Amino acid sequence: MVSFELSQPQDAAALANVQKRTFDDDARRYQNKDEDGPPGYDSVPWQAEQMQQGHYYKLLKDDGIVGGMIIFPSSTEEECHLGRIFIDPLYQNQGFGHEALHFLFVQYPAAKRWTLDTPSWAVRNHHFYEKHGFIRIGEIYDAESSQSIWEYERTGPLAEAGR
Template identity: 55%
Template sequence: MQNKAENGPPGYDSIDWQTEMMQKSHYYKLMADGILIGGVIVFLSADKREGYVGRIFIDPLFQNRGYGQEVFRFLFTGYPTARKWGLDTPSWAARNQYFYKKLGFVQTREITDSASGDAFYEYELIFPE
């Protein structure tokens, strides 16, 4: 059985999946002192008023150092026309849920994947006009 707390989401270790995401999204690598420590995948609506964080991943050795907050500051300032942001996270990822709520995201619904039975929480953050 997969240990979900230690393994990444589907595609995280697939070169083909990563390449496809680089072509279809805004894909950023996260660097610290010249070391690749993670990445973030962002999708924008056609009018650039809504952003969706498809993935954010940070090497466990670099977590809890403020890099996640830096990523979101970068996104919110780098895409100033995006007033609504969304993301999702697995129900078992309690630390992610705490982090997103700390940033101001609000859980909007729970989804269960029919194939795997895994539950995910969707979150949303809306900035005032």
């Protein structure tokens, strides 16, 4: 079982380290690259900036940071965008991702619509999000990276998603 707390500036380095391990592991598995991740994934200042711009939660297991998630709610909190979710590869496939989404759906009960995006090559992500009621609604081609990003949304009652 994991617990969730809002991140503090002193957590930025640990969050950057966990993100780097997580996204670099995906890059090795699915892209044959040693390193690769979304903008700011390995930057301590970027982590601190996101704490100011959104709701940045840390996932804790035995008092250590094992993951994080960044949520950008609308002013009414009727819509939320999941900007990023990541779990250290050593802690994946243990149900923590499911716990994290359930936490968010309970934490933001006014949210009638959730959105997120993920790379087209991230097959595990697609399965995970679809298992939790997200539906693919679009695709954006990023010419700079030569990759496609899939857009997802989830609407309706969310507290029991995936349960």
